Amino acid sequence: MATTTAPGPVRPAGRPAENGAPKQPKRRGPRRSYLPYLLLVPAIVLELGIHVIPMLVGVWMSLLELTQFHIRDWSTAPFAGLENYRVTFDFSSATGKDLLHSFWVTVLYTVASVGLSWVFGMAAAVFLQRPFRGRALLRTLFLTPYALPVYTAVITWTFMFQRDTGLVNQVIEQFGLVSGDRPFWLIGDNSFVALLVVSLWRSWPFAFLCLMAGMQNIPGELYEAAAIDGAGFWRRLRDVTMPMLRPVNQVLLLVLFLWTFNDFNTPYVLFGGSAPKQADLISIHIYESSFVTWNFGLGSAMSVALLLFLLVVTTVYLLVTNRRREHA
Amino acid sequence: MSKRHLALVAAALLTTASLTACGDSGGSSEGDAKTLTYWASNQGASIEFDNQTLKPELDKFEQQTGIKVNVEVVPWSDLLNRLLAAATSGKGPDVVNIGNTWSASLQATGALIPFDDETLAAVGGKDRFVPAALAAAGAPGKPPAAVPLYSLAYALYYNKKMFSDAGITAPPATWEEVVTVGKKLTKGNQWGLALEAANPSENAHHAFTFGQQWGGEWFDSAGKPTFDTPQNVAAVKRYIDLMAVDKIVNPSNAEYAQNQSVADFANRKAGMLLWQAAGSNFKAQGMNPDEWGIAPVPFPATPPAGGKRINSMVAGINMAIFKHTENKDGALEFVKFMTSDAEQVILNRTYGSLPSVKPAGADAAFQAPEQKVLGEVLGSTAAPLPQVAEESQFETLVGTAMKELFADAAGGKAVTEAQVKEKLGVAQQKMGS
Numbered sequence: 161m162a163t164t165t166a167p168g169p170v171r172p173a174g175r176p177a178e179n180g181a182p183k184q185p186k187r188r189g190p191r192r193s194y195l196p197y198l199l200l201v202p203a204i205v206l207e208l209g210i211h212v213i214p215m216l217v218g219v220w221m222s223l224l225e226l227t228q229f230h231i232r233d234w235s236t237a238p239f240a241g242l243e244n245y246r247v248t249f250d251f252s253s254a255t256g257k258d259l260l261h262s263f264w265v266t267v268l269y270t271v272a273s274v275g276l277s278w279v280f281g282m283a284a285a286v287f288l289q290r291p292f293r294g295r296a297l298l299r300t301l302f303l304t305p306y307a308l309p310v311y312t313a314v315i316t317w318t319f320m321f322q323r324d325t326g327l328v329n330q331v332i333e334q335f336g337l338v339s340g341d342r343p344f345w346l347i348g349d350n351s352f353v354a355l356l357v358v359s360l361w362r363s364w365p366f367a368f369l370c371l372m373a374g375m376q377n378i379p380g381e382l383y384e385a386a387a388i389d390g391a392g393f394w395r396r397l398r399d400v401t402m403p404m405l406r407p408v409n410q411v412l413l414l415v416l417f418l419w420t421f422n423d424f425n426t427p428y429v430l431f432g433g434s435a436p437k438q439a440d441l442i443s444i445h446i447y448e449s450s451f452v453t454w455n456f457g458l459g460s461a462m463s464v465a466l467l468l469f470l471l472v473v474t475t476v477y478l479l480v481t482n483r484r485r486e487h488a
Numbered sequence: 489m490s491k492r493h494l495a496l497v498a499a500a501l502l503t504t505a506s507l508t509a510c511g512d513s514g515g516s517s518e519g520d521a522k523t524l525t526y527w528a529s530n531q532g533a534s535i536e537f538d539n540q541t542l543k544p545e546l547d548k549f550e551q552q553t554g555i556k557v558n559v560e561v562v563p564w565s566d567l568l569n570r571l572l573a574a575a576t577s578g579k580g581p582d583v584v585n586i587g588n589t590w591s592a593s594l595q596a597t598g599a600l601i602p603f604d605d606e607t608l609a610a611v612g613g614k615d616r617f618v619p620a621a622l623a624a625a626g627a628p629g630k631p632p633a634a635v636p637l638y639s640l641a642y643a644l645y646y647n648k649k650m651f652s653d654a655g656i657t658a659p660p661a662t663w664e665e666v667v668t669v670g671k672k673l674t675k676g677n678q679w680g681l682a683l684e685a686a687n688p689s690e691n692a693h694h695a696f697t698f699g700q701q702w703g704g705e706w707f708d709s710a711g712k713p714t715f716d717t718p719q720n721v722a723a724v725k726r727y728i729d730l731m732a733v734d735k736i737v738n739p740s741n742a743e744y745a746q747n748q749s750v751a752d753f754a755n756r757k758a759g760m761l762l763w764q765a766a767g768s769n770f771k772a773q774g775m776n777p778d779e780w781g782i783a784p785v786p787f788p789a790t791p792p793a794g795g796k797r798i799n800s801m802v803a804g805i806n807m808a809i810f811k812h813t814e815n816k817d818g819a820l821e822f823v824k825f826m827t828s829d830a831e832q833v834i835l836n837r838t839y840g841s842l843p844s845v846k847p848a849g850a851d852a853a854f855q856a857p858e859q860k861v862l863g864e865v866l867g868s869t870a871a872p873l874p875q876v877a878e879e880s881q882f883e884t885l886v887g888t889a890m891k892e893l894f895a896d897a898a899g900g901k902a903v904t905e906a907q908v909k910e911k912l913g914v915a916q917q918k919m920g921s
Contacts, residue, residue: 231576232599253917254918255917322743323740344743347686436895448884452881
């Protein structure tokens with residue numbers, strides 16, 4: 161703690177405002193200058209305990225040959241060096257090939273889900289921007305999926321996607337949309353579509369909520385001025401709404417990206433521990449590599465690699481969007 | 489730094505330390521000689537059913553010994569993870585149920601008390617237990633990591649009325665007959681056979697049995713995986729072909745992982761089912777016990793070279809004690825109680841499983857046709873799954889590969905021998921990494 165105390169002589173120079181009260185007892189100064197740090201201690205300790213230390217443990221685990229033989233006492237696990245990383249990035253081996261496959265599936269899933277969630281959320285927010293009868297009801301309705309507990313909601317979807325007894329196939333048949341055999345949704349090629357539908361259903365209300373809130377903050381005069389200038393609906397959307405929503409969008413897209421990329425609950429509840437290859441998201445894949453096949457070192461290495469990837473993407477994203485905003 | 493400041497810092501540190509320490513008070517193995525914590529696997533139709541079944545027995549134990557047992561019934565889907573967490577953290581229950589196929593895997597963690605001769609003597613002696621069941625309690629050559637509690641085996645269940653309607657007089661004894669019979673039964677919304685084709689464990693169990701019959705082994709004598717041998721490929725293909733080629737299995741079964749195949753059989757949507765002690769489950773789903781018959785799982789008509797006369801795994805549930813228990817004597821007392829003749833009869837009769845101790849097997853409760861067939865299979869033609877530390881990986885990887893093959897078959901794609909070999913090869917490669 162002592163190191164955080166500012167040296168005495170520097171204080172008056174740094175804070176000229178206090179010079180007006182020279183009669184104050186001297187010892188008040190130093191206490192004030194480290195009290196904030198003192199108050200930060202609980203947060204720092206918690207941050208260390210909850211985030212930093214587990215993360216470092218994860219990195220350490222990724223350097224060990226940590227299987228069921230050593231899981232009880234890590235200290236006995238042999239040091240593997242970068243072996244787990246070599247296996248992770250050896251895309252010619254079965255393990256690496258499948259990891260790469262699930263990475264691309266996840267990228268596709270994230271792009272599609274975030275993109276569509278944004279489009280749906282945006283459309284609904286624009287539609288509900290002007291007051292009309294029943295607007296509150298629609299708003300509530302749109303937010304329902306967001307309010308439901310994840311497990312209940314996704315389990316309901318698994319029932320609906322069952323081939324023989326599911327509602328989805330019954331509706332499809334009712335409308336004569338399919339000829340021949342009923343399609344499968346939870347296995348095979350369609351499983352990706354099923355996963356995307358559930359993900360979209362879950363995350364677009366969040367986009368809607370954020371965008372709606374963002375739009376509330378756009379001053380009405382801007383639209384009036386634009387209207388006077390003869391701007392139509394699309395023009396106003398492009399030149400008023402979109403620029404004003406930029407800060408909201410920046411956060412919204414980042415949050416959706418991180419949530420969707422790391423989404424574990426949706427695929428896990430939808431498919432159970434072993435997802436079909438077509439919908440093998442990376443979070444499930446890593447879970448399987450570490451918990452189901454009991455290779456915790458390899459699982460940790462994959463997690464660290466994923467974390468680094470997300471960190472790079474996030475940093476680049478923030479740099480690019482911030483610069484664009486400054487230029488705008 | 490003045491004293492007051494020091495006190496402030498200390499207070500802040502203490503607060504945060506106690507806050508963070510709250511996180512890991514999950515365990516409950518206090519050094520109290522009068523209580524035990526027990527995780528029971530879900531054996532009955534529901535967790536509630538299990539609680540009701542176990543409660544009077546645990547009360548009885550408390551009366552006899554003064555030791556109170558706090559039981560938690562854990563669903564199968566959570567059990568392995570929970571056990572692993574307990575093994576890792578050194579906190580958790582004193583006594584647990586484990587699926588017997590996991591015995592060697594959990595043994596390898598070193599978290600379970602070995603049942604050496606002395607420990608076995610404390611629970612009644614090695615000779616009390618059914619040998620096949622005890623063989624599925626740990627790696628060969630090591631003292632068992634658990635003792636068997638409930639024993640199960642696979643059998644072929646069939647719908648008597650569907651059989652007589654189709655003019656079939658006897659249950660099939662060979663896979664060729666299964667196909668012939670299955671084709672006669674498959675019409676409209678009715679299918680010959682129901683399979684739990686999206687359940688990796690279930691798939692892996694059949695991979696083992698079929699593999700034995702086709703002369704294959706999943707691990708060599710050194711414990712190395714040998715998944716893609718021609719024998720194993722032929723065995724797995726034979727199983728998948730029941731859907732892919734013979735078409736006696738509803739393609740919808742490719743997404744079954746929550747015992748829907750049992751429901752299909754009980755609801756007369758399928759004429760045959762391969763399952764472990766399913767009778768009580770059929771009854772719970774409203775099927776009259778007269779409606780179904782039972783026969784041993786079939787064999788190939790002309791056994792391939794090296795094929796063994798094995799038609800079931802030694803299925804069952806074992807009971808193990810964690811090393812971290814602070815009441816080992818009480819825990820052993822409890823294991824002895826649960827494997828006593830009287831308790832074995834009561835519990836196995838309720839669950840429809842078989843006793844894992846020899847004297848209880850003679851009880852009248854286990855002379856019904858179902859238990860007789862299961863008992864004969866266990867006694868003569870069942871073998872334990874490979875008792876190697878990587879067993880749980882084998883179940884997941886091979887079982888999942890088969891799930892994918894079934895998904896292909898259900899989607900109308902041809903499943904070739906080369907594809908089976910490739911999928912098994914990939915599973916094997918993953919074992920090495």
